[in-house]
Amino acid sequence: MKVIVPVKRVVDYNVKVRVRADGSGVELTNVKMSMNPFDEIAVEEAVRLKEKGIVSEIVAVSIGVKQAQDVLRTALAMGADRAILVDATSDVNQDIEPLAVAKILARLVEQEQPDLVIAGKQAIDNDLNATGQMLAGLLGWGQATFASEIKIADGSAIVTREVDGGLQTVRVSLPAVITADLRLNEPRYVSLPNIMKAKKKPLEERTVAELDIDTTPRLKVVRTIEPPQRSAGVRVSSVDELIEKLKNEAGVI
Amino acid sequence: MSVLLLAEVNQGRLATDAVAKTLSALSPLGEVHVLVASGDSEAAAQEASRLQGVSRVLMAQDVSLAHGLAEPLAALIVSLAPAYSHIAAPATAFSKNILPRVASLLDVMVLSDVTHVHDAETFDRPVYAGNAIQTVVSADPIKIFTVRTSSFSAVGEGGSAPIERTDAVADPELSFWVEDVSVVSERPDLTSARVVVSGGRGVGSKEKFDMIIDLADRMGAAVGASRAAVDLGYAPNDWQVGQTGKVVAPELYLAVGISGAIQHLAGMKDSKVIVAINKDEDAPVFRVADYALVGDLFSIVPELTKKLEKQFS
Ligand SMILES: Cc1cc2nc3c(=O)[nH]c(=O)nc-3n(C[C@H](O)[C@H](O)[C@H](O)COP(=O)(O)OP(=O)(O)OC[C@H]3O[C@@H](n4cnc5c(N)ncnc54)[C@H](O)[C@@H]3O)c2cc1C
Numbered sequence: 001m002k003v004i005v006p007v008k009r010v011v012d013y014n015v016k017v018r019v020r021a022d023g024s025g026v027e028l029t030n031v032k033m034s035m036n037p038f039d040e041i042a043v044e045e046a047v048r049l050k051e052k053g054i055v056s057e058i059v060a061v062s063i064g065v066k067q068a069q070d071v072l073r074t075a076l077a078m079g080a081d082r083a084i085l086v087d088a089t090s091d092v093n094q095d096i097e098p099l100a101v102a103k104i105l106a107r108l109v110e111q112e113q114p115d116l117v118i119a120g121k122q123a124i125d126n127d128l129n130a131t132g133q134m135l136a137g138l139l140g141w142g143q144a145t146f147a148s149e150i151k152i153a154d155g156s157a158i159v160t161r162e163v164d165g166g167l168q169t170v171r172v173s174l175p176a177v178i179t180a181d182l183r184l185n186e187p188r189y190v191s192l193p194n195i196m197k198a199k200k201k202p203l204e205e206r207t208v209a210e211l212d213i214d215t216t217p218r219l220k221v222v223r224t225i226e227p228p229q230r231s232a233g234v235r236v237s238s239v240d241e242l243i244e245k246l247k248n249e250a251g252v253i
Numbered sequence: 254m255s256v257l258l259l260a261e262v263n264q265g266r267l268a269t270d271a272v273a274k275t276l277s278a279l280s281p282l283g284e285v286h287v288l289v290a291s292g293d294s295e296a297a298a299q300e301a302s303r304l305q306g307v308s309r310v311l312m313a314q315d316v317s318l319a320h321g322l323a324e325p326l327a328a329l330i331v332s333l334a335p336a337y338s339h340i341a342a343p344a345t346a347f348s349k350n351i352l353p354r355v356a357s358l359l360d361v362m363v364l365s366d367v368t369h370v371h372d373a374e375t376f377d378r379p380v381y382a383g384n385a386i387q388t389v390v391s392a393d394p395i396k397i398f399t400v401r402t403s404s405f406s407a408v409g410e411g412g413s414a415p416i417e418r419t420d421a422v423a424d425p426e427l428s429f430w431v432e433d434v435s436v437v438s439e440r441p442d443l444t445s446a447r448v449v450v451s452g453g454r455g456v457g458s459k460e461k462f463d464m465i466i467d468l469a470d471r472m473g474a475a476v477g478a479s480r481a482a483v484d485l486g487y488a489p490n491d492w493q494v495g496q497t498g499k500v501v502a503p504e505l506y507l508a509v510g511i512s513g514a515i516q517h518l519a520g521m522k523d524s525k526v527i528v529a530i531n532k533d534e535d536a537p538v539f540r541v542a543d544y545a546l547v548g549d550l551f552s553i554v555p556e557l558t559k560k561l562e563k564q565f566s
Contacts, residue, residue, distance in 0.1 A: 016515055017381045026385050038497075098353070099362050122497060126380050128365050130353035133323065137357035142427030143323055145350045148490070158431065162490045163321075163346040164499070165263060166435030170322065172428040182497060183484060218362040223388040227379065230522060233543035239556045242528065242546055250526045250543065252448070252505040253472070253561070 001115040001152075001174075002057045003046045006105055007039040007075050009068040010125040019226045026224060028092050035071040038120025040078075042180040044187040045150060046118050047079035054152050055116075057081050061108060063088050063101050069203065076198035077190040083203040084108065088215060095126055100215035102134035107211045109139060114175065116157065121146050121179040132179035142172040146181040254283040254373065257311075257333060259342035259351065260301055261321070262291035267300040270445040271343035273407035275400045278370055280306040280408070282339055287311070287414075290329055290421070292319025298416045307414040315421035320430035321347050327354040328422045334359055334395060338373065344399035344500075352397055361393035366500075368404040382496040382519035402444060403502035403523060436489065443475040443492065448505045451477030451494055451521070454485065455510020455531065455550055462487040464551075465509060468558045477501065477521075479511045495520035510550045513538025530554070 011017055011026075012034040018027040035043075049055040060075035062068035063086040072083035086104055088096050109117065122129040136143035144150075144159035148167070151158040152174075161168045162181045172178070190198075208215055236242045246253045256279045261268040272287065279285050285306055289298045290313040298312040311333070317325040330351070334340060340355065342348035344366045356363035369377035374391050376398060443449065450472065452465035462482070469476045478488035480495060494501055496519035506524035511517060513529070513536055521527070522541050529542035530550050539545045546553060 011381070013516070017384050019385045026381060097362055099357060099360075102357055124382065124496070127382065127496065128353075128363070129349050130356070130363050130365065133350065133353035134357035134363075136323075137327065137354040140425075140427075142425075143350075143354065144428065145323070146346060161346075163433075164491055166433065166489060166491050168320070168433050169431040170320075170428050171431055173426075176427070182480060183490065218391060218393050219364070220390045220392065221387050222375075222390055224380075224385050225388075227383060227386050227522075230527075230541040232540050233527075233545065235545045235547065239546070239553060239560055242544055242557070243560055245544055246505070246526070246528070250505075252526050 001055055002059070002112065003049065003055050004059050004061055004105070004109065004112060004114045004117045005039070005042050005046050005075065005080065006061045006063070006101070006117070006119050006131065007043065007071050008036040008123050009033050009062060009064060009071045010036045010123055013037055013124055019224055023223045023225055025093055025221070033067070033070070035074050036120050036123050038122055038124070038180055040187040041182070041184050042118040042120050043075045043078050043080060044185045045180060048185065049152065050079065059084060059112060059114070061086065061105065063096055063104050065089055065092050067092070072203055073198050074190060076201045076203070077194045078188060082201055084206055085203060086206045086208060086211065088208045096215060097217055097219060098128050098130040098134050099218060100213065101131050102138055103213045104208065104211055105135050106138040107213060116174060117177045119177065119179050121181050132177045136177040142176045144170050144172045144176065145179040147178050148181050148183045150178060150184070254338035255336060256282050256285045256339040256341065257330070257337045258285055258287045259330065259340070259348055260287050260289050260297070261343065261345060261347045262289060262294060262297040265293040265296055267297035268343065269300055270407055270442065271345060271402050272301060273304055274402040274405040275341065275343045276304055276306045276408045277405045278367065278400045279339070279341055281370060282373055284308045288313070288330070288333070290318045290326060292316055302414040302416050303410045303412050305408040305410065305412045307412050310414050310416040311419045312416050313419045313421050317424035318421055320433070321350070322428055322430060323351045323354050324427045325421065325424045326351050327358060328425060330355045331358045332422050333419065337395060339396045341398050341400055343402050348399050352399060356397045359395055359397070361395050361397055362391065364389060364391070364398035366401040367398045368401050382515050383522065384515065401500060403500050440469065441473065441475045443477055443499050444501055446475035446503050448472050448474035449477045449501055449503045450474045450507045450509065451479065451511060452482055452487065452509050453479035453511030454481035456482060456487055459487045464554045468554055471558050471561050479517050508538050508542070509554060511538055512536050513541065
């Protein structure tokens with residue numbers, strides 16, 4: 001069975017972003033970029049399914065700027081078989097909206113005919129948590145979001161999902177879209193030999209125009225500001241002092 | 254212009270606090286209709302009808318709606334959508350599963366975790382783990398979004414909206430419920446508790462995490478955890494606070510043995526008062542704490558529990 005894994009190039013999760021003073025957005029020049037951590041988990045899951053003999057081919061797809069090649073090479077080094085880069089903008093500041101991403105992915109699904117799409121549950125830049133669900137909607141496929149465990153059996157995926165009240169298990173008929181949560185697995189480190197091997201794996205470039213998808217943004221970001229900052233408070237030296245302050249100063253107990 | 258609010262129902266009960274907070278975000282936009290759709294909706298619909306600012310309750314009841322599966326719920330919402338200018342829900346795992354699917358079926362975008370409604374098309378929402386706030390204008394004919402409930406206060410009761418039945422649409426039968434594993438507890442709900450006590454990796458083990466639970470119980474608080482504490486099995490996944498867990502804003506938040514990674518701060522930095530207990534005086538959590546207690550949690554937490562006990566008795 002064939003799996004598509006969409007991967008996004010985002011600001012590395014260790015970077016504390018800086019908001020530009022003029023309100024135009026977040027500073028992205030000279031900032032470390034990496035694969036979205038949830039997408040890394042999605043790639044890892046696909047590779048594990050391949051190692052178990054359930055999956056035969058993994059196609060990693062990234063949509064955005066040309067520099068997203070880097071994250072595709074990482075996916076290839078982790079074990080994806082080939083990669084597709086959809087060149088959707090030349091502006092690193094332009095975030096392609098999940099609806100447009102889902103439409104592009106839906107077109108690629110038509111062409112590639114995978115049995116499963118495993119996506120990250122959320123991109124840690126726009127924090128939207130939408131692409132997988134939108135793709136499932138467009139394709140008319142079933143979905144299993146926020147997965148912490150995936151088992152494939154008899155044309156279905158049995159997926160345990162992290163939900164607000166605990167865990168929910170669903171069975172979704174394939175083809176389907178699954179989105180990965182944090183505890184699905186721990187992604188492997190890519191080894192140097194695998195990075196070298198990945199350089200020889202095929203990476204195909206496509207364009208939005210050729211795929212014939214309208215990516216006109218629906219949302220306009222008119223302003224980006226810093227949230228109100230908290231300042232550090234006081235150091236207390238004992239439990240007694242803490243209780244006293246919480247009672248008499250803060251009035252919260 | 255009317256607004257459709259998708260409510261969550263768990264075992265026949267309305268998620269009242271979340272709906273009541275979402276109502277205060279939506280009321281300025283127009284007449285609000287609450288959709289109560291589950292396997293057992295009667296009592297929840299009654300409860301919704303009593304909330305202030307609800308002008309109608311739409312009640313759907315069907316086995317296909319019993320477990321919050323996205324496909325039948327999205328199909329139902331899409332069938333109701335033409336009557337609405339806005340479709341919204343509290344930003345929970347339940348609605349984040351469903352509303353993006355609805356949006357794609359209607360060919361519109363979705364906005365998550367809205368923290369402020371400026372007008373019918375302008376909304377604020379956090380990005381980058383809350384390190385930036387975007388003001389976004391939507392050009393879509395129907396605006397679909399989830400509301401970060403910790404940014405709004407709950408409306409009161411005293412309403413008496415009419416309840417109308419609406420039919421479920423045919424279940425697309427794409428996914429099937431297998432089981433729910435949830436622990437029911439007497440403790441306050443994490444997202445609405447007045448006090449939250451959270452433990453992190455520093456707590457050291459599942460057994461020792463009982464110390465955090467004892468303190469929470471002493472204070473009548475909800476229990477939270479960092480991702481590390483959940484990953485290590487000290488605490489269940491639904492206790493995770495943060496960028497990708499729950500967002501809380503209680504009056505008092507105690508962070509114990511938690512370093513204060515940006516992903517954790519994203520879920521608690523709007524708390525009114527933050528207390529941090531950590532042995533590392535350089536821990537980033539101290540930069541957001543109102544009260545910092547540097548020291549070993551294994552002596553501080555039991556002492557705190559004991560002394561609070563004394564005070565309350
Ligand atoms: C995509 C992504 C999403 C994430 N989402 C979340 C999220 O939603 N929520 C979240 O919490 N994290 C999240 N994280 C993880 C986050 O980056 C941190 O790794 C995590 O919050 C660390 O948890 P911690 O503070 O418990 O552990 P650590 O960072 O290891 O900190 C443990 C702390 O305990 C202190 N300590 C140890 N022993 C004692 C003692 N005896 N007494 C007192 N103090 C002691 C130490 O000084 C230290 O500060 C996410 C990460 C990624 C990549």
